[in-house]
Amino acid sequence: MTKKFLFLTILLLLASPMVFAQTPGNPTPGGHWVPISAGFSMAIASGLCGLAQARAVAACAEGMARNPGAAAAIRFALLLGLVLIESLALYTFLIIFVKVS
Amino acid sequence: MPETELWITRIFNDYLAGPANAILILIGRAADPHPWANFIVMQILVAAIVIVVFAILRPRLSAERPGKLQHTFELVYEFVYGQAAEQVGHDGPRYAAFFGTIFIFILFSNLIGIIPGFESPTMNPSVPAGCALAVFAYYNFAGIQANGIGKYLSHFVGPMLILAPLMIPIELISHMARPLSLTIRLYANMFAGEKVTAVFLGLTYFLIPAVFMGLHVFVSLLQAYIFMLLTMLYVAGAVVHDH
Numbered sequence: 001m002t003k004k005f006l007f008l009t010i011l012l013l014l015a016s017p018m019v020f021a022q023t024p025g026n027p028t029p030g031g032h033w034v035p036i037s038a039g040f041s042m043a044i045a046s047g048l049c050g051l052a053q054a055r056a057v058a059a060c061a062e063g064m065a066r067n068p069g070a071a072a073a074i075r076f077a078l079l080l081g082l083v084l085i086e087s088l089a090l091y092t093f094l095i096i097f098v099k100v101s
Numbered sequence: 102m103p104e105t106e107l108w109i110t111r112i113f114n115d116y117l118a119g120p121a122n123a124i125l126i127l128i129g130r131a132a133d134p135h136p137w138a139n140f141i142v143m144q145i146l147v148a149a150i151v152i153v154v155f156a157i158l159r160p161r162l163s164a165e166r167p168g169k170l171q172h173t174f175e176l177v178y179e180f181v182y183g184q185a186a187e188q189v190g191h192d193g194p195r196y197a198a199f200f201g202t203i204f205i206f207i208l209f210s211n212l213i214g215i216i217p218g219f220e221s222p223t224m225n226p227s228v229p230a231g232c233a234l235a236v237f238a239y240y241n242f243a244g245i246q247a248n249g250i251g252k253y254l255s256h257f258v259g260p261m262l263i264l265a266p267l268m269i270p271i272e273l274i275s276h277m278a279r280p281l282s283l284t285i286r287l288y289a290n291m292f293a294g295e296k297v298t299a300v301f302l303g304l305t306y307f308l309i310p311a312v313f314m315g316l317h318v319f320v321s322l323l324q325a326y327i328f329m330l331l332t333m334l335y336v337a338g339a340v341v342h343d344h
Contacts, residue, residue, distance in 0.1 A: 083327045087282065090289035097292070 030099075038096045045092035049085050056081045106139065107220055109146065113137040140225035147209045147222060177201070181329070188333040189340065192247070196336055199239055204329040207232060211291060211321030215314060221291050221321075229287035233280035236332045244339030253339065279335060283328060290324045 030037075060078040064071045106114070113121075114135045121136035158170050167175070181201040185193035207223065214221030222228045244253045257276075259268030294317035301310040 079323070080327070080330065083286070083323060087286040087289070090293060091285055093293055094285060094289045097296075 034100055038100050041092055042096055045089045049089040052085045052088075053082055056085065106135070107142070108218060110135075110137055110139050110142045113142050138225075139220050140222040140228055143213065143220055143222040144210070144228060146219075147206065147213055150213075151205060151209055177205070184330065185333060188330070189337040192340060193333075196243060196333075196340075200329050200333055203232060203236065203332055204325055207287065207328050208322065208325035211325055212318065214291065214295065215318060215321075221295075223287055223291045224295060226284065226288045229284045229291075230280075232287070232328070233283035236283060236328075236335065237280040240332070240335040240339045243336050247340040248342070256339075279331075283331060287324055287328055290320055294320055 056078060060074055063074045067074075114137050118134070118136055122132040125132055125136055158174055161168050162171055178201075181204060182194055182197050185197040185200055187193070189196060210223045210228065211221055213219045214224060241253075244256075247253075248256075257269055257272040258265045259272070294313070298310045298313045298317065301313055
């Protein structure tokens, strides 16, 4: 199974230069793929960051429910974690804005 | 996309283009008909506002009869110093002036964009980059000042000497990534806030995107706090004494 998967992967990689032979008169590298990949990459980044933040919030809510005295410390850790995860989605957004204009 | 001028920027360009062009020529660049950029004028405005607010506050400080302004700034002081003592340890208050400056500057810069007719200077990538580089220089300087340069550089080697060839590139890259992530986090949050409001203004009726502006206010506060908090964490990591 692994050998088959490896063989298919190598075949796919070897076939990839054919993609570049499509639009000869395109000044920017990528061309009409840019908006499509921008949409997909932003969706993937937002989706995964949404999942990560959901886990963070769930852990925070459970911790605060078990130990209301530590709510301040848990809230602090939650905010720090949420902002750091948010910034990952924003890196993708920034790349999109840099590439799609 | 060409940048539209704010009314303040137009005033600066009309009357103060001469001194700005003199500075540009001094550093070797060509003179420009519009030398003042929006973000430079807004930064100067934010600095002027902060200076004026503190200049009004200082004579009104009184131990016997504290006024409203004093109460507000006592809250800010307690917040910044409390966080500094909690994050950096007992040396915290020594660095709290820098943390407070960063917090107040970024907070005012973020919030001034909500007012129509003004633009957040942090919406331009140069301003968060400047703040992040200042933080980078400051925490390295604080680390060298507290520990001496030999001991500070030995932090990069890691816990065991045998791991040094692995730890040094990892530590260097993570230290270089810190100002980059600080810049991008602040810039992207402010830029995205404005863009989202603008996009929804094009999609729906006039006042509905005000909800996004409310979110943007919350995000502005949070991002200013996070910038200050990460600065504290980096200073704490640099200043740590192995007792």
